Structures are given as structure tokens and as C-alpha cells.
Amino acid sequence: MKKPGTPEDITDWIDQYLSDAMSCDERRHFEAAVLEDNGLAGQLEEQAVARNILHEVFTEEKLRNQIRILQRQERRWTIYRRVLKYAGAACVIAVSCLSFLLTSLPVFPDSENDFTVIRGADESVMRPDRRAVFDRFFAGQAHIAEGQYAAAVGDFETVLENQDLRSYFREAAEWHLVVAYLKSGSLSKADQLYRQFNECQDCEYQVSKVNRWKIWLQIQYSRALS
Numbered sequence: 001m002k003k004p005g006t007p008e009d010i011t012d013w014i015d016q017y018l019s020d021a022m023s024c025d026e027r028r029h030f031e032a033a034v035l036e037d038n039g040l041a042g043q044l045e046e047q048a049v050a051r052n053i054l055h056e057v058f059t060e061e062k063l064r065n066q067i068r069i070l071q072r073q074e075r076r077w078t079i080y081r082r083v084l085k086y087a088g089a090a091c092v093i094a095v096s097c098l099s100f101l102l103t104s105l106p107v108f109p110d111s112e113n114d115f116t117v118i119r120g121a122d123e124s125v126m127r128p129d130r131r132a133v134f135d136r137f138f139a140g141q142a143h144i145a146e147g148q149y150a151a152a153v154g155d156f157e158t159v160l161e162n163q164d165l166r167s168y169f170r171e172a173a174e175w176h177l178v179v180a181y182l183k184s185g186s187l188s189k190a191d192q193l194y195r196q197f198n199e200c201q202d203c204e205y206q207v208s209k210v211n212r213w214k215i216w217l218q219i220q221y222s223r224a225l226s
Contacts, residue, residue: 003033003040007191010040011220014047039198050217105144106211108175133162137169140176149184156180171197171205178215187223194219 004010016022017030034041140155156177160170174193181190194215197203 003037007195010043011047014040014044017044018048018051039195042198043195046213046216049213050220053217104214106179106207106214108172108207108211109205129162130164133159133165137173137176140173140180144176144180144183147183149180152180153177153184153186168204171203175205175207182215182219182222185222185226187219187226190215191219191223 004013013030017027022030034044136155137159140152140159143149143152143155156173159165159173160177165173175197178190178193178197181187181193197207197212
């Protein structure tokens, strides 16, 4: 049994493992692949976290059914109020957490807005072509903030056409492009570019794990709805 070749098949492969839908031999093969592939191990961890979050949300209906059973039993009102109190609090927390992850934009480091990230010279002597690149990056950020995601895609793709970018600034533009792809509906492109960073060992532009999970979960949620 070989490791699947496409991102979609790898996601399904991991889901089978997490759902305990593999045979013993398949599980041994998968676990061996995880030990050898840091990218696969990272994706396994992310999908496991996402499943746990979704599980918390979908347990609400089970809790409600249990409450209905307890209502028919002796001392049902006392038990009902107790269960409802804790179940309601758990559901509010789970739904709030999931809603935050699914709807809010990721927070990126803001040091890419420092001019020295892409140049060391004084702004007054910056070449016009380099000034245009930096201005286009700012335009992309503004378009994302305004919800004009298709325009943001064009901005960041134009920035990345420049071959004379420092690594840190290039990675910053690529992370913003992931978000622009995601929000504009180009889910395959967003997923492909996102996975590139999962396998990166020496990336300079550091995005927190929470914001990585947020992007990954939004990609998976959007794909499930499409």
C-alpha cells in the first residue's frame, strides 16, 4: 500500500486512520509513513485537532437526547437543569471556538510592513520597480481587509512575479496569497500553497500554529461545502 499522490487522497487517507477504518496492516503502513514524513505527521496532528473541535460541536444533539431520557426519570427536573447548565456552557464554548476558527482572518506578523524587509536603502533612493512591488503588497493587504479577495489575488501574484524578493518578504506574500485564494474560492490553489509551508524546514516568516490551524480548517470546511 503506497502513500496517496494527491492532497485530497492524503486527507482521505488520514481520515480513514482517525476513523479506525483501516485494517491492521494498513494502520502499520500508515504509522510507518508518519514516522518517516514530517509533513504527513503535521497534517495528521492538524486533522486530529479539527476532528476534536467538530466532535465537541456535534455532541450537542446527543446531550439533548440524554436530557429527554432523564426528564422521564425520577428527579428529572433537577438532573435536567444540571445537565443543561454544563451542556449549554460546553456547547457555547465549542460553537464560539469553531465559529472563530471558521470565520476570522488569520493574524500574520506585521514586520513585513517594515521597508527594510525588502530593501536596506533609504526610501528616497528606492528604485521605482521596487517601490511598485511594495505598494502592490500594501494594496493586497487592503483588498483582503475590504473583502475584495479576487483583487488581492492579483496583487500578491503580481508581487511574487518579481524575482528579486528577499525570502522573508516572499513568504509573507505567499501566506497572504493563501488567504486570498481561500476567500476567493480557489481552494485547490490555497491548499497547495498552504501545504508547501507545512513541509518547509527553514521558513523565515513564522506564522503561529493557531493561525495555521485556522487556515487549514477553513480550507477543509470550504471544500466540504463546495
